[in-house]
Amino acid sequence: MTLVISPAARDALEAWLTQLRALDGAADHTITAYSADVAGYLSFLSLHRGGTEGLAALTAVPLADLRAWMAHEKGRGLSPRSLARALSAVKGFTGWLAEREGADATAVLSARAPKFRRKLPRPLSVDAAADVLDRVGDQSLEPWIAARDAAVVTLLYGCGLRISEALGLTGATHPLPEVLRITGKGGKQRLVPVLPAARAAVARYVSLCPFELAATGPLFRGARGGALNPRQIALVMEKTRAQLGLPASATPHALRHSFATHLLSAGGDLRAIQELLGHASLSTTQGYTAVDTQRLMEVYDKAHPRA
Structure with a gap:
């Protein structure tokens, strides 16, 4: 038109x-x-x-x-x-x-927007997330690519990063510090703790990567040496979930959702999770995380003065 x-x-x-x-x-x-x-x-x-x-x-x-x-x-x-x-x-x-x-x-x-139900990826169970981390590296016969895929997925679940944030890391971030400074949506920066498992996964990838990782260049590389395309991680997740019998909702973004949900279910503070995810408002985090009825009742029973 x-x-x-x-x-x-x-x-x-x-x-x-x-x-x-x-x-x-x-x-x-x-x-x-x-x-x-x-x-x-x-x-x-x-x-x-x-x-x-x-x-x-x-x-x-x-x-x-x-x-x-x-x-x-x-x-x-x-x-x-x-x-x-x-x-x-x-x-x-x-x-x-x-x-x-x-x-x-x-x-x-003053015009009002139409109402819609926000569709968010369903979280994986704790066991399913662990299975994904264990199996995602089996999808490639090339050792360095297998290590790369495992490192990216570990960052998504272990640090709650968006796929764009993980693939936006540069060679200067290696070796990964204990706390990463991530620039998210709208240029907003946040500090994200990095688990030892994530640091180890990235270190293994770097040790096997055949390309020189310049400080200003992308940390994660594609098969030909260019910046890794997020579609490649999506394809790896498709293969992994097929092997494990997981639903189509088990996407790279679902790992970030799982990160938040599992933290909250384990007793994490909602505002702390908001900061880790880089959400501008608490309401976004509340809509993003899913807590089952049992967990809510446990909090109610412990916190309510009449319980």
């Missing part, structure tokens, strides 16, 4: 995206998604209103037009989750534009 956007609106969108990238540290995939969301919104407004309009009009979009855009997006198959993300992008752009233009964008900024 051809987008119908005025040059002024296009320039404003690029300026906003540049700010998100430079000042807010937004990830590349976030920039790409927000760009498409807002560009689609601006094009819809032009077609809906019968022509492109100035920047001032974009800050004063009536709620009826905003709802028409949301209905259009829903009609073309956008899920509630994706629509909520798109509305967040539109609000961000509109708020930035209103501040720059000295306008009031209350109607857009």
Whole structure:
């Protein structure tokens, strides 16, 4: 579909995206998604209103037009989750534009996103997670690749890292310290303790890796020496879960989820887990971790004054 956007609106969108990238540290995939969301919104407004309009009009979009855009997006198959993300992008752009233009964008900024149920990967059991760590290195006949896969998976489960964070480590991080400084989403930094097992797994990989691991280059390498593609770890997990008879939900990201869930089930403090995961708000951690009824009742029985 051809987008119908005025040059002024296009320039404003690029300026906003540049700010998100430079000042807010937004990830590349976030920039790409927000760009498409807002560009689609601006094009819809032009077609809906019968022509492109100035920047001032974009800050004063009536709620009826905003709802028409949301209905259009829903009609073309956008899920509630994706629509909520798109509305967040539109609000961000509109708020930035209103501040720059000295306008009031209350109607857009007060719009409510559609409700959706957050889908999160189910955690592995403690035994299943241990089995994955034991078997993931069996998926390759090449010793250094087997050691590499085991090291990455151990970091995901042992430190609760995102796959992008693990693969973002550079050669300078070896040998791994007892505490890693991780830069996560939005450029937010956090300190993550590193288990001896994780340090040992990475050390073994490094000792077998046939490529020179420069301080500024990627720590984990692909078969040809380039940066390791996260898809390779996903494929290794697919093979491993098939061997162990685990469900399709046993993905690399599920290991991070398992890290948080197992810590919480063992009595870990929710706010401490929030810091380890790098969540901006406690509510995200509460939604991310699953605690069974038995564990909740145990806490209730021990903590409630009337118990």
